[in-house]
Amino acid sequence: MEARSREGWGTKTGFILAAVGSAVGLGNMWRFPYAVSDKGGAAFVILYIVMVFAVGVPIMLSEFAVGRRTRLSPIDALRETGGPRWISLGMLYVLTGFLILAYYSVIAGWTMRYTLEALLSGFAADPGAYFESSTTGVGAVIYHVAFMAITISIVVGGVKAGIERVSLVLMPLLFLLVVGLAVYALTLSGGGAGYSFYLRPQLADVFSTSTLAAAASQAFFSLSLGMGAMLTYASYLKRQENLPGSAATISLADFGVAFVGGLVVFPVIFAFGLQGDIGESAIGALFISVPRAFVEMGAAGRVVGLMFFAALFVGALTSGISLLEVVTSSLIDHWKLDRARAALGAGIFIMLFCIPSAYYQGILDLLYSMSGEFLL
């Protein structure tokens, strides 16, 4: 068989950091703390660890194996592996990735806005009212469009010069920010109750099936599984890479960031008595209760808040890139477009498609439950 010419990663570290970039995102510091507080605290954390390592790692490994062997994006990779009947599963992968990016980019736009506001003017005195007014309407649309524009420009740059280069800089930055925040959280008086909620399990909850199901869907989302992102990234690998080692490293890094993220969010929330807020709404929790704590902290809160939202934004960007890359590489392989056209076409289509969901939160909620809870 003639060897396929295909773009590829420059270094193994580049691949690992890009895959960690895909995995680490809003799922770690936004969806994970919400799921922990919704599903019984530390019991969820235990089941989540089991799901990540017993289920997530093997599935990631199988996506890697199929991607590296076929050197194709999901639709064609599955057809080549399992025959024509598998094309529909490949299509479902791309559709799910598309729908996730559709709401992901809207929320990522919010993180961009919060980061810029922390930098330029500080957090609003009433974060609840600010959230209501800033996350819908024209302002939200502008940030969503800006986020998509940045994502598209990186994906147009290609695997090595775009995705890899950005990941090599942004992922170490994100680790530093998250660890710095966790060290700061240690200094808060009154954070102890947060740590014990997060780390001390009620044994009965460990055996709850609804907690188990929530842990499974969180693991899939957080490890970027089931949408072909890992498959696509592995399709740019050379044949000799050690796949089990990579899958374990990436999953461990992803779990590490979520876990350390919890060591930030819970003490911060409990130190200011805001624990009632976080379980209130899946989407809004983090954007209301956490800034409320930053406002209470005074001057320090602005710096800490800037670090927090910058970390979220960086995570969202590298994940958004991988979601757009799934669609882009499918257009390149299956529909034979060149990279620039594929990334621009898919990106602009998604950007336009999502304008209504950026504008009205009702549509956003619908997309979220459809892709995150059902398709996944």
Ligand code: PFF
């Ligand atoms: N893993 C990302 C997160 O935790 O935020 C979300 C995600 C990215 C899911 C890419 C799926 C995917 F293909």
